[in-house]
Amino acid sequence: MNVVANVYRGEKIESSHLGHIAVVNSEGKLLYSYGDPYRLTYARSSMKPLQAIPIIETGTADRYQLEPADLSLCCASHSGEPRHRSRAMWMLERAGQPEEVLQCGTHVPRDEESYKQLIREGKSLTPIYSNCSGKHSGMIATATHMGEDVATYHLPEHPVQQRILDVVEDLTGYPKEKIYMGTDGCGVPVHELPLANYAWAFAKLAKPEVISNPERQQAVIRVTDGMTSHPEMVGGNNRYCTDLMTAFQGRIVGKAGAESVYCLGDRQTGLGVAVKIEDGGPRAINLVVNEVLRQLGIGIDGPLNDLAEYTNPAITNMSGNVVGRIEAAFTLIAKDESLRA
């Protein structure tokens, strides 16, 4: 049983989480794993950095003078804070598009104060509040720049999504004929690949010199530099992605995905890490990622201390008293194998 974390209430295990972990280097070699590193997985929003690459490659970013913080927001599952919403609106304005073209749908934003303000003003949620509004704004800007149909940018056959599929195939090293596609929570295609291939893609994001196409290499650098120089755009206040990249000061590029996925690349070692919690619940993923880093010796000199609140989350009751805890419960297994084709 590939348990990765146990949830204690008092001194007893109330619940537990299974998981899968792959650690891959930029040459596509699986170095460590746990559970099934080849589990076919939807990486969900963890793929946003890959989805942002065509914004550069098509010339969209230059045409609309997108800034590093904009590119970071295109990779975001943001909290809907004012700074996120205003920047997404600004991107749409640069492309001459109204908010209504966003196809991401609506949901209550994580930023409670933004939501409360909306209720106080008697207003309704709009798509700009969606955690994906940055990504969608980037897709819309790209379709606009390319003279493509804007209304259907989210559909699998649209050139915007086809360019993304090409990037996914290239960076994951997994043939697109074998990639099954579902629909993501925000309505765009979501790709299903072996977990280890996501780790390989993030190893390349961390070590772009292995990417032979110089234009793609430069696009990767612009996107990932955007994320690490503006981590506040990727998540927001008290968000793991933001705090992880802040703590590592440019060393790590990381992105969460729904259903409990995390992918990161370490620019110092060139390692890529991908984690999937089998049950899809959110509470164990961050502490499992921190534990992977600890076992790899990454950040044990300081950054992981800054992330202690994620490593040892307390279970509290409704009065705020600590009544339990969650603990990582796995040891990475050393491997040395080329990724299966």
Next chain:
Amino acid sequence: MNVVANVYRGEKIESSHLGHIAVVNSEGKLLYSYGDPYRLTYARSSMKPLQAIPIIETGTADRYQLEPADLSLCCASHSGEPRHRSRAMWMLERAGQPEEVLQCGTHVPRDEESYKQLIREGKSLTPIYSNCSGKHSGMIATATHMGEDVATYHLPEHPVQQRILDVVEDLTGYPKEKIYMGTDGCGVPVHELPLANYAWAFAKLAKPEVISNPERQQAVIRVTDGMTSHPEMVGGNNRYCTDLMTAFQGRIVGKAGAESVYCLGDRQTGLGVAVKIEDGGPRAINLVVNEVLRQLGIGIDGPLNDLAEYTNPAITNMSGNVVGRIEAAFTLIAKDESLRA
């Protein structure tokens, strides 16, 4: 691997849930199981019907003229709708106690409209909004009636909690010396027992004639009749407990617990069922319970049809389009063994 449900996105399994199931009759015989029917489990709020029994046995319910709907609310994890809050306040008033004595803490209620109204009025959450405010009001009324210290009613050593421990021991058939206690989300003691013993307790709730103590038998009948005659008090609008008991028209007594627990008793067959989803996430529990009922042949003549929205929940994206589904994936294993001591 004791998978109980798979979560599909498109035609692929995105996530899966493990679980444990015990089906026990009122004589304490395990008839069906899946996973580990003896998994040591906190049943959390599934124990509220047992926690309510001393309200009758101490004479508290008669002293304060508590109605069946009040007793039902004492067993509730309610949504904080106006009808729930006003009834909890009324119980406190009958006992002459102010809202401030509630020790359950606060959380955002499930009833979105009640929360929005609070925000619009610039008010803060108070304990009456807690899903446990009915249970706590019952405990406070009991302590008041008995002349016991009211401020500490939630602590393990308080007579209110000691009486509950005696009921738990009696109805589960599990010796209290072996019961480990943690702290529940609302601050009161929570007991850890083998899953099958909870199923046994609910078999007794469903078939109280097996309870030898006539006063306890009558208390059980009053509590469970309260729940089945006022299921709207146990949960609220669009809540499984409420809809399950409504659909079965008095045949089933059921109660959910946090960390994905469900316990129910079927008054027709005298069977008790207890389910625990290993990861504690909420999304699979109701459909797993419906599938247990279906495999036992309970409600296949109609009531389960009324619960179809719980049996086949759709996964939708933020625009409301169906992009996946959750399916039960287990077959109960027939057993015929007396519960282990």
